[in-house]
Amino acid sequence: xxxxxxxxxxxxxxxxxxxxxxxxxxxxxxxxLVTGAIIFLMILGKVASVVELFNTYAKQINxxxxxxxxxxxxxxxxxxxxxxxxLCRDAGEGAIASKVELAxxxxxxxxxxxxxxxxxDVVISMMP
Amino acid sequence: MAVKIFGSLIVLLSCTLLGYIHSKKxxxxxxxxxxxxxxxxxxxxxxxxxxxxxxxxxxKINRGSDNEVSLFFESTVDNLKNNSGFSASEAWSKSVxxxxxxxxxxxxxxxxxxxxxxMLGNSDLEGQIKNIRLTLNQLKIQEQKxxxxxxxxxxxxxxxxxxxxxxxxxxxx
Amino acid sequence: xxxxxxxxxxxxxxxxxxxxxxLNKSGREEQAMMTTLAGLIVVLMMxxxxxxxxFDAVKTIFQF
Numbered sequence: 001x002x003x004x005x006x007x008x009x010x011x012x013x014x015x016x017x018x019x020x021x022x023x024x025x026x027x028x029x030x031x032x033l034v035t036g037a038i039i040f041l042m043i044l045g046k047v048a049s050v051v052e053l054f055n056t057y058a059k060q061i062n063x064x065x066x067x068x069x070x071x072x073x074x075x076x077x078x079x080x081x082x083x084x085x086x087l088c089r090d091a092g093e094g095a096i097a098s099k100v101e102l103a104x105x106x107x108x109x110x111x112x113x114x115x116x117x118x119x120x121d122v123v124i125s126m127m128p
Numbered sequence: 129m130a131v132k133i134f135g136s137l138i139v140l141l142s143c144t145l146l147g148y149i150h151s152k153k154x155x156x157x158x159x160x161x162x163x164x165x166x167x168x169x170x171x172x173x174x175x176x177x178x179x180x181x182x183x184x185x186x187x188k189i190n191r192g193s194d195n196e197v198s199l200f201f202e203s204t205v206d207n208l209k210n211n212s213g214f215s216a217s218e219a220w221s222k223s224v225x226x227x228x229x230x231x232x233x234x235x236x237x238x239x240x241x242x243x244x245x246x247m248l249g250n251s252d253l254e255g256q257i258k259n260i261r262l263t264l265n266q267l268k269i270q271e272q273k274x275x276x277x278x279x280x281x282x283x284x285x286x287x288x289x290x291x292x293x294x295x296x297x298x299x300x301x
Numbered sequence: 302x303x304x305x306x307x308x309x310x311x312x313x314x315x316x317x318x319x320x321x322x323x324l325n326k327s328g329r330e331e332q333a334m335m336t337t338l339a340g341l342i343v344v345l346m347m348x349x350x351x352x353x354x355x356f357d358a359v360k361t362i363f364q365f
Contacts, residue, residue: 009304016311020318026341027314031307034348037355038303044358051362069364076363080356284327291320298312299343 002046006039029091036083067115074108081105136301140293147289151282156232158278161271163195164241165264172260175253182216182249183208199227200241220245240266306351310344 013035020028051072058068081104088097167189174185186201200223207219214222221242228238240263247259317340324333359365 009307012304013307016307016314020311020314023318023321024314024337024340027310027317027344030344030348031310031314034306034310034351037348037351038307040355041303041358044362048362051364072363073365076359076365080359280327284323284329287323288320291316291323295313295316295320298309298316301309 002042006042009035009039009042025091029087032090033087036087040079040083067118070111070115074111077104077107077111081107132301136297139296139300140290143293143296144290147286147292150289151285153232154278154285155282157234157237158271158274160195160197160231160233161237161267161274163193164197164200165267165271167193167197167201168244168260168264168267172257176257196227196231197233199230200224203227216249217245217247220248237267237270240270306347310347313340313344316340 013031017028017031020031054068058065081100085097085100085104088094088100170189171185174180174188175182178185180188183205186205190198190201190205200220203223203226204216204219207214207223208216211219224238224241224245233241244259244263247255251259317336320336321333324330324336
């Protein structure tokens, strides 16, 4: 069961961060960064299998691959932006965190433009 | 794994030892300066009240002392006895420069001790005693400085040695 | 190997803070500052590999 491993990892790193936070906050932040990276790498296999599942179904119903890969990219960007923003917020830099979130949102919107345009095309064509 | 642990232990031990030796050096210096002052006091008595010759006075100072600084007096006597061409001040400065590395004294102390020898055997009794007094005063100032330095740095060097060893182990492990 | 890294970083952090305290107590603020900086850089060098791993993983999974 992977969840026990992850929980143990999280508790240990939390304790270490609490110990270090008073004296050396900069190193505590780095520990939280590494912990986040390690936990993600641990659940990577599971995410990959889920993505694979979606991929096969998308192929079965003949979905346009452009849409599907855009969707996946958006999920990835959202994850990375969230990761960075939370790290900044933990370090007490709320301003930079909100900037990172804004950047993530803007990039997601830009990536979603093809999907939105095709949707709007469909809507316009259906209009009388 | 066993090799790694063994190597780490060696690194830790050597770093701890390094710090320990350094702190020992710091703590020895004021003691040696104090002993040197005592010896110069004896020397003053020797030439002031007993009017002994330089070699006899030095031999007398030397007797009963096993501190490192007595090497200065011992080797001065040797220099005077073996090389007849040496003057007293030459013999003194040569012996100080040869033996300073066996003591914990630093460059400043060395200069003071050598300059004490410059006047050695160059003037009458009055001048000699004035020279000794001057050197004693300078050594006292050096001793105070050394004591201050020791208080500040003795424990720090020891801790620094251990912590440095630990840092090397953690980074390389 | 993963939990190892966390422990190592925490050990460096604790070590640096103790070193800092020792150096500060004997009146060497500059060296204390330098040790802090050195510890930070060493830890950064250690975690850079892990960050690169994370980015690569995200890129492959979400088909960038």
